[in-house]
Amino acid sequence: MSEFDLIRRHFTRATPSALLGVGDDAALLQVSAGNVLAVSSDMLVCGTHFFTDADPYLLGHKTLAVNLSDMAAMGANPRWATLALSLPKVDEAWLEQFSAGFFSLAQQHGVELIGGDTTRGPLNLCVTIMGEVPQGKTLRRDGAQVGDEVWVSGSLGDAALGLAHLQGKIDLPEDARIHCLAALHQPTPRVALGLALRGVATSAIDISDGLLSDLGHILERSQVGGEIDFVTLPIPDVMISNELKQRCVLSGGDDYELCFTAPAARHVDILSISEKLNLPLTRIGKIVAGQGWVIQDATGNQLKIESTGYEHFQ
Amino acid sequence: MSEFDLIRRHFTRATPSALLGVGDDAALLQVSAGNVLAVSSDMLVCGTHFFTDADPYLLGHKTLAVNLSDMAAMGANPRWATLALSLPKVDEAWLEQFSAGFFSLAQQHGVELIGGDTTRGPLNLCVTIMGEVPQGKTLRRDGAQVGDEVWVSGSLGDAALGLAHLQGKIDLPEDARIHCLAALHQPTPRVALGLALRGVATSAIDISDGLLSDLGHILERSQVGGEIDFVTLPIPDVMISNELKQRCVLSGGDDYELCFTAPAARHVDILSISEKLNLPLTRIGKIVAGQGWVIQDATGNQLKIESTGYEHFQ
Numbered sequence: 001m002s003e004f005d006l007i008r009r010h011f012t013r014a015t016p017s018a019l020l021g022v023g024d025d026a027a028l029l030q031v032s033a034g035n036v037l038a039v040s041s042d043m044l045v046c047g048t049h050f051f052t053d054a055d056p057y058l059l060g061h062k063t064l065a066v067n068l069s070d071m072a073a074m075g076a077n078p079r080w081a082t083l084a085l086s087l088p089k090v091d092e093a094w095l096e097q098f099s100a101g102f103f104s105l106a107q108q109h110g111v112e113l114i115g116g117d118t119t120r121g122p123l124n125l126c127v128t129i130m131g132e133v134p135q136g137k138t139l140r141r142d143g144a145q146v147g148d149e150v151w152v153s154g155s156l157g158d159a160a161l162g163l164a165h166l167q168g169k170i171d172l173p174e175d176a177r178i179h180c181l182a183a184l185h186q187p188t189p190r191v192a193l194g195l196a197l198r199g200v201a202t203s204a205i206d207i208s209d210g211l212l213s214d215l216g217h218i219l220e221r222s223q224v225g226g227e228i229d230f231v232t233l234p235i236p237d238v239m240i241s242n243e244l245k246q247r248c249v250l251s252g253g254d255d256y257e258l259c260f261t262a263p264a265a266r267h268v269d270i271l272s273i274s275e276k277l278n279l280p281l282t283r284i285g286k287i288v289a290g291q292g293w294v295i296q297d298a299t300g301n302q303l304k305i306e307s308t309g310y311e312h313f314q
Numbered sequence: 315m316s317e318f319d320l321i322r323r324h325f326t327r328a329t330p331s332a333l334l335g336v337g338d339d340a341a342l343l344q345v346s347a348g349n350v351l352a353v354s355s356d357m358l359v360c361g362t363h364f365f366t367d368a369d370p371y372l373l374g375h376k377t378l379a380v381n382l383s384d385m386a387a388m389g390a391n392p393r394w395a396t397l398a399l400s401l402p403k404v405d406e407a408w409l410e411q412f413s414a415g416f417f418s419l420a421q422q423h424g425v426e427l428i429g430g431d432t433t434r435g436p437l438n439l440c441v442t443i444m445g446e447v448p449q450g451k452t453l454r455r456d457g458a459q460v461g462d463e464v465w466v467s468g469s470l471g472d473a474a475l476g477l478a479h480l481q482g483k484i485d486l487p488e489d490a491r492i493h494c495l496a497a498l499h500q501p502t503p504r505v506a507l508g509l510a511l512r513g514v515a516t517s518a519i520d521i522s523d524g525l526l527s528d529l530g531h532i533l534e535r536s537q538v539g540g541e542i543d544f545v546t547l548p549i550p551d552v553m554i555s556n557e558l559k560q561r562c563v564l565s566g567g568d569d570y571e572l573c574f575t576a577p578a579a580r581h582v583d584i585l586s587i588s589e590k591l592n593l594p595l596t597r598i599g600k601i602v603a604g605q606g607w608v609i610q611d612a613t614g615n616q617l618k619i620e621s622t623g624y625e626h627f628q
Contacts, residue, residue: 019350023535024455025387025520026354026445031345036333039428040340041442043398045435073339084357084440114353121359121438126398126431128355128442131340141338206339221337 003118006090010099015112017079027114029080035132038076042067046123056094058185059125060101065189066208067129068109069256072194073206075139076131080114081106086121109191139197139204139260144222148202148261148287151270153190153279155234156211157245158183160252164244176238187256193281196273197260204260210251212305215259215293222261225290231298234282250295250305261287317432320404324413329426331393341428343394349446352390356381360437370408372499373439374415379503380522381443382423383570386508387520389453390445394428395420400435423505453511453518453574458536462516462575462601465584467504467593469548470525471559472497474566478558490552501570507595510587511574518574524565526619529573529607536575539604545612548596564609564619575601 007022015021019028031037044063046052064081071078083102087095106113111129162180165172172180190206197204203222207214211233219226235249262270267283274281285293295303321336329335333342345351358377360366378395385392397416401409420427425443476494479486486494504520511518517536521528525547533540549563576584581597588595599607609617 020452020454025384025518026352026390026443028388028447028452029351029353030449031351037343037345037351038340039343039394039396039442039444041396041398041430041440043400043431043433043438043440045400045433045438048400048433048435070339074342076340080353082353082355082442084355084442086357086359086362086438116355117357117440119357119359119362121362122436124357124359124400124435124438124440126355126357126438126440128353128396128398129340130353133342135344138334138342140334204339 006095006118010095011083011113011116013103013113015114017112018114021112021114029114029130032132034134036135038071038074038131038133038138039128040067040070041126041128042070043124043126055185056097057101060098061105061186063125063127064102064105065187066256067127068189068191069187069206069208071129071131072190073139073204073258074131074133075137075194075198075204076133077195078109078111078129078131078191080112080130082128083113083116084126086119086124088121088123137198139194139201141203141205141218142221144203144218144224144261144287145263146224146287146289147264149264149267149283150215150226150228150259150261150285150287151281151283152211152234152257152259153193153281154257155236155280156207156255156257157249157252158236159187159254160248161236161238164248170240170244172238176236180236184254187254189256190258192277193258193273193279196277200266200269201260201262204258207255207257207259209253211259212250212293218259218261219292223291225288226285226293227288228285228293228295230295230303232282232284234280246303246305320409320432324409325397325427325430327417327427329428331426332428335426335428343428343444346446348448350449352385352388352445352447352452353442354381354384355440355442356384357438357440369499370411371415374412375419375500377439377441378416378419379501380570381441382503382505383501383520383522385443385445386504387453387518387572388445388447389451389508389512389518390447391509392423392425392443392445392505394426394444396442397427397430398440400433400438402435402437451512453508453515455517455519455532456535458517458532458538458575458601459577460538460601460603461578463578463581463597464529464540464542464573464575464599464601465595465597466525466548466571466573467507467595468571469550469594470521470569470571471563471566472550473501473568474562475550475552478562484554484558486552490550494550498568501568503570504572506591507572507587507593510591514580514583515574515576518572521569521571521573523567525573526564526607532573532575533606537605539602540599540607541602542599542607542609544609544617546596546598548594560617560619
């Protein structure tokens with residue numbers, strides 16, 4: 001099968017929202033009036049982000065999901081994506097499953113695959129996602145204000161617990177295992193939440209490297225500090241050691257929940273968004289003057305944290 | 315060095331043309347009024363597109379150049395790029411040279427790096443490029459008309475000859491070697507030509523997989539045929555066998571010249587563009603009714619061609 005057949009068979013779907021889709025030197029897109037374009041790229045590498053035997057359907061889902069999560073964190077409405085993939089060989093069954101997982105999630109979010117590249121090489125998946133957001137309504141990292149509340153969506157640490165289970169570090173009971181492995185393999189990007197937070201949140205980020213690392217980016221860019229109450233964190237109810245729990249929740253990667261800040265005056269609005277989306281939103285602390293975060297336990301003592309996030313090159 | 319330090323040190327330059335550049339969940343871009351966005355992704359993989367010992371400065375150049383070439387082929391003015399790279403390890407000297415080559419070419423074309431990703435894994439470079447083109451002025455593959463002339467820029471086969479030399483298949487004399495290796499390692503994207511051809515050419519493509527393969531895409535999308543005169547092809551003056559010459563010129567990859575069609579009535583306009591840009595533009599044949607291409611030798615006999623282009627998966 002040629003590269004062109006491969007693209008035609010597995011990666012060409014209708015692109016009614018594009019002026020020109022797959023099949024030319026570039027796709028042509030029209031950004032809606034009054035909107036700016038939000039653009040982000042994420043690369044998933046075999047051996048680094050997933051195992052060789054990863055289920056291709058779930059991998060197709062996750063490849064797009066981590067990119068949709070970036071759109072959510074900007075308050076952008078995802079519209080288009082390119083997919084560049086490097087494959088060791090053409091495996092029809094794998095490609096069929098991978099593209100099915102990718103397009104299933106794309107369709108849910110109205111995202112069209114408008115271009116990309118296929119080439120031979122070690123398995124590598126690179127998506128660039130493009131979305132729209134009305135000018136002035138973007139959720140940036142640099143808008144947190146002293147006095148804001150800090151919130152997170154969903155629960156934290158599930159994916160990290162799932163990974164720890166796969167690595168044989170813990171042995172999760174069946175219910176928790178199913179839940180945590182789903183969080184790891186098939187994360188739900190919080191796109192609807194990002195859209196709902198336009199004009200409500202003062203800053204937002206998606207949690208991909210662990211809460212503390214990613215919250216740290218908001219604090220740094222906004223030049224403020226943060227106080228987090230450990231007991232308020234939405235943590236899966238699993239019987240594991242406190243140390244491991246802390247590590248997974250605070251520094252585990254792959255959550256793809258949103259961490260955001262909003263004025264205390266919007267507290268009720270956020271609870272109403274939570275109810276409308278049927279998605280837990282938890283106030284976990286507040287923004288203070290200063291820099292960096294502190295984490296307090298139930299008695300108000302500061303927790304000491306060693307690792308603060310996933311690092312590719314350390 | 316952390317991933318964040320790596321990005322800060324090597325891949326963060328001013329992005330005055332973006333509303334928001336590197337450092338948030340996504341970049342924010344404003345497409346100029348009256349323009350549409352042209353988007354393309356190209357991935358370069360170690361072992362497939364370049365050798366392990368490739369000069370990092372030239373590799374940085376080429377990684378961007380092949381993407382700029384796609385903008386040229388659409389008649390788009392390149393504006394922004396994302397770069398996702400997977401690296402086996404952090405090699406400061408390599409990164410410094412790679413980013414210097416990348417940014418040197420970016421600066422020449424006013425392109426800003428507005429985002430991307432860095433991760434650990436086999437060396438892989440993925441660029442998504444975004445450009446602007448006034449609505450209705452794009453150079454697509456599907457506009458060739460019966461009676462149009464077929465043109466190519468520059469000369470064909472140089473990069474393929476350079477590769478054949480590196481592979482020990484031929485032994486080029488010094489002058490030709492320098493020229494052909496430069497064409498292979500440091501191709502010149504024909505961006506200015508693409509802009510000049512707006513409103514003149516009826517279709518265009520950049521030659522990355524070999525003339526016949528890429529011209530074939532224009533013919534297929536335009537539902538026309540093409541007659542090419544072999545003797546008119548702009549071929550480097552190198553003493554090698556006719557068979558190898560044909561293969562390099564017709565089916566060799568990595569030329570990154572433009573192949574385009576234009577009405578015969580625009581012949582003089584094209585010669586004047588050639589003069590203005592100081593870039594050879596050669597009429598190599600014409601568009602006819604039918605499908606596919608034929609190639610004629612000096613006596614009008616059809617040449618038989620076996621391989622018609624680079625294929626990753628064959």
